Amino acid sequence: MSDATEDFAPHLKPYADQINGLRRVGHQLWNRGWSLGTSSNYSVVIDRNPLRLLITASGKDKGHLGPNDFVIVDEHGKVTPTNQPKSSAETLLHCTAASRCGAGAVLHTHSVWATTLSQHFFQLGGLRIDDFEMLKGLEGITTHQSSCWLPIFDNTQDIPALQAQVVRYLDEHPEEKCWGYLIRRHGLYTWGKDLAEAARHIEVIEFLLECMGRTLRR
Numbered sequence: 224m225s226d227a228t229e230d231f232a233p234h235l236k237p238y239a240d241q242i243n244g245l246r247r248v249g250h251q252l253w254n255r256g257w258s259l260g261t262s263s264n265y266s267v268v269i270d271r272n273p274l275r276l277l278i279t280a281s282g283k284d285k286g287h288l289g290p291n292d293f294v295i296v297d298e299h300g301k302v303t304p305t306n307q308p309k310s311s312a313e314t315l316l317h318c319t320a321a322s323r324c325g326a327g328a329v330l331h332t333h334s335v336w337a338t339t340l341s342q343h344f345f346q347l348g349g350l351r352i353d354d355f356e357m358l359k360g361l362e363g364i365t366t367h368q369s370s371c372w373l374p375i376f377d378n379t380q381d382i383p384a385l386q387a388q389v390v391r392y393l394d395e396h397p398e399e400k401c402w403g404y405l406i407r408r409h410g411l412y413t414w415g416k417d418l419a420e421a422a423r424h425i426e427v428i429e430f431l432l433e434c435m436g437r438t439l440r441r
């Protein structure tokens with residue numbers, strides 16, 4: 224991967240560090256088999272007021288993201304400046320995590336475990352993971368005697384409708400800490416205050432999902 228700033232389009236040059244960070248994490252997630260076939264999308268917040276995100280462009284190979292495979296979007300998910308490629312289809316979900324959950328970086332993967340468990344637990348509305356040492360990798364958790372609830376939303380290509388489901392859940396469960404969520408037969412969304420925390424969360428949650436899945440199969 225080249226870090227040379229001359230590889231970047233002029234409007235992306237100021238964000239070379241953030242882009243290279245997302246490229247490195249993207250390669251790791253692809254390497255783990257969680258982001259195959261151009262699936263997944265990743266973002267970092269580059270401005271808070273008003274909100275602006277740097278997010279992967281639609282349809283790119285997440286294992287080999289190039290310096291210009293990213294776009295800048297506003298708080299409504301609109302690309303700005305407008306002469307950029309299309310952003311990821313699920314951009315609005317990133318905007319919601321940034322505006323409602325304090326995310327500084329958002330990572331979304333399509334792993335086998337997230338996909339299968341989101342179907343298995345869908346009728347329960349979510350998946351509760353408790354009493355695992357690895358829970359301590361989630362922000363705010365200090366003991367294995369803890370619990371993480373991952374809500375599961377039904378999949379749809381109507382992303383504003385999916386965003387509305389997520390917002391409704393957050394509104395109705397202000398007391399339930401939310402580290403992420405699953406989308407049925409689709410994948411996992413998680414985030415962190417920065418890219419390092421988001422990357423840790425996705426590794427921890429994917430690990431825990433695999434534990435849950437393998438336990439079910441016994």
Ligand SMILES: [Zn+2]
Pocket residue numbers: 262263264313331333409410
């Ligand atoms: Zn997806």
